Every structure is written in C-alpha cells, then in structure tokens.
Amino acid sequence: MRKSRRHILLLEDSRDIHVAFAALFQRVYGYVLHSVSSVKDALGVAGRLNVDVAVVDLAYGEEISARLNMIREWRTRSVGFPVIATSAHDYDGLATEAFTAGADDYVRKPFHFGEMAARIERQISRGRNESARLPKLDGIRLPATAFEFAGAVIHPDLRANFPDGTAVQLSAKQVGILQEFARHSGALVLRNDLIHAVWGADANTNSKSLDQYLYVLRRLFRAAGIDLTQHITPVLRVGWRVSGQPTRRAPLLVQR
Structure with a gap:
C-alpha cells in the first residue's frame, strides 16, 4: 500500500484496536488517524475536518442505535466519506441495519488488519469521497x-x-x-x-x-x-x- 496523508476517523471502544490502528495506519502507511470513543467526538471530527473514511464499531446496547443514527445522519446530510462498520456481534441482522443506515462496508470482529487495510484502501480508491466530498x-x-x-x-x-x-x-x-x-x-x-x-x-x-x-x-x-x-x-x-x-x-x- 502506498504512503498516504488521507484522514481516517476511528470510532472504537477497544484501546487495543486504537493502538493497533495507530501503529499500522498512522506510523506505517502514513494516514492521519483521528481516534475517538464517543458519537459526540466522532461528529465533532467529521464536522471540522475533511475525513476520507470512517471506521465505526457499532458497540453494544444503546450505543448500537446511537452509532447507527450517526451514520444515518451523515447520509441524510450528504456527507461524502465512506463508512466501514464493524461489530463483534455474530448475527447478520446488524449488518443489514448498518447497510440500511448507509454504511458502505461491514466487517465482523475479530478482523485481520491486513484485510481492514485493503478495505479502507478500496473505499478510498473508489473516489467516492473525492467526487462527493465538498470543501469546508x-x-x-x-x-x-x-x-x-x-x-x-x-x-x-x-x-x-x-x-x-x-x-x-x-x-x-x-x-x-x-x-x-x-x-x-x-x-x-x-x-x-x-x-x-x-x-x-x-x-x-x-x-x-x-x-x-x-x-x-x-x-x-x-x-x-x-x-x-x-x-x-x-x-x-x-x-x-x-x-x-x-x-x-x-x-x-x-x-x-
């Protein structure tokens, strides 16, 4: 994968995954990583910066609805960056809900970081964010x-x-x-x-x-x-x- 200065928004509760993303995507691949652990912070980053891709863990309990609603809000407002949803849940219904909310991809945990890297690169290379993203x-x-x-x-x-x-x-x-x-x-x-x-x-x-x-x-x-x-x-x-x-x-x- 080529070096890049694209921006990744990561909404994730696991500290280990935050550390792994920083080690791989920021230090090795050269992405700018914005790691957050709450919907409020994710909305703040997306509102201030031109994000290239968001990786959103759907979490558990009430957080599932909050994070699906966040994705839905991004799509309602025609926010152009692609969204990759992740989850440790083992039922397919959540994947359907994620796609219905507007997610572009869905990855079940535990995932291989090499596969995640390929999925992120694929979403960015589609050019969706370049054609649909608007300047701020x-x-x-x-x-x-x-x-x-x-x-x-x-x-x-x-x-x-x-x-x-x-x-x-x-x-x-x-x-x-x-x-x-x-x-x-x-x-x-x-x-x-x-x-x-x-x-x-x-x-x-x-x-x-x-x-x-x-x-x-x-x-x-x-x-x-x-x-x-x-x-x-x-x-x-x-x-x-x-x-x-x-x-x-x-x-x-x-x-x-």
Whole structure:
C-alpha cells in the first residue's frame, strides 16, 4: 500500500484496536488517524475536518442505535466519506441495519488488519469521497450547487442574490445556517441541532453566537425587502418552524 496523508476517523471502544490502528495506519502507511470513543467526538471530527473514511464499531446496547443514527445522519446530510462498520456481534441482522443506515462496508470482529487495510484502501480508491466530498470553510461544508431560501439564491462562493437585484457576500456560518433551514422546509429545526450542525457537535449550546448571526441575517434580508420572520418562526425557546410556503416580499423599513 502506498504512503498516504488521507484522514481516517476511528470510532472504537477497544484501546487495543486504537493502538493497533495507530501503529499500522498512522506510523506505517502514513494516514492521519483521528481516534475517538464517543458519537459526540466522532461528529465533532467529521464536522471540522475533511475525513476520507470512517471506521465505526457499532458497540453494544444503546450505543448500537446511537452509532447507527450517526451514520444515518451523515447520509441524510450528504456527507461524502465512506463508512466501514464493524461489530463483534455474530448475527447478520446488524449488518443489514448498518447497510440500511448507509454504511458502505461491514466487517465482523475479530478482523485481520491486513484485510481492514485493503478495505479502507478500496473505499478510498473508489473516489467516492473525492467526487462527493465538498470543501469546508470555517468548519462549514459548502454547498455543491446554489440553493434557495426565502427568495434568496445562495451560491457555493457564499454570494447571495435577492429578488430585488441586490447581492451580498455571506460568511460561511451564515450560509451554514441558511442551508439547515433550507433542508428542513416545513419542519421544526431545534436550536441545539442547528448549533451542532453549524458550530460542531461539541459546541456550547448556551452561546449567544447563533442569535447574533440570525440578527445580522434578518437585517440583510430586510434590506432586500424580505422579512425572515415569515419563513422562520420562533417556537418558544425550542427552535424555529421553517415555512414551506413560497416567498413573500415584505415592506422595507424606513430608517429615520
């Protein structure tokens, strides 16, 4: 296997496997290894870095559902890196669940590290992560194509075009917030979920940064004649209800 600086995310409970992965993949093959032991940490790494492949042990008990849900969330958000699920369970049903959640491969423990190396190389060489993975800026996975929200068209270069002909340059965080709202048209977006999606799984949910970004976004849209409150309605302190209705122009405020 050729030397590489590809990034491997390893979610594993066994210390021995962490040590073995570091010895083989990091020191011998030259991969950059990100070893974690919790779903929260795995989501944090995947949210901050361009991971090339994830190896996820499905563990036991409630952790099985949590880790399957994590894989499912990655696929729902069109995260491009391949996922290899592993497990010491000896029944085939878990393999089916892993593939249904979106895993690309499944390896039953105990596995030979030579075989695992070949499987990792195969997943990376397929080029799925190169074609589907999107660049990140400030921790935000940038959109592959332009998308629309509340009448504005947001482009991959962070430019927003409004119906009145004006255009503004947004920050990566602002685009990340609008992407999440656009993905959940007609649904409820929970505050904590929005913070984790934009700032990472380990972000402080008590921070006021989100409110500050939303304040600026409301002003930008208002300046273009669009009232964002018609599209994202606060629901107590839980989150925001995203409208599925067509854009309605709002009257401009007259500054005195």
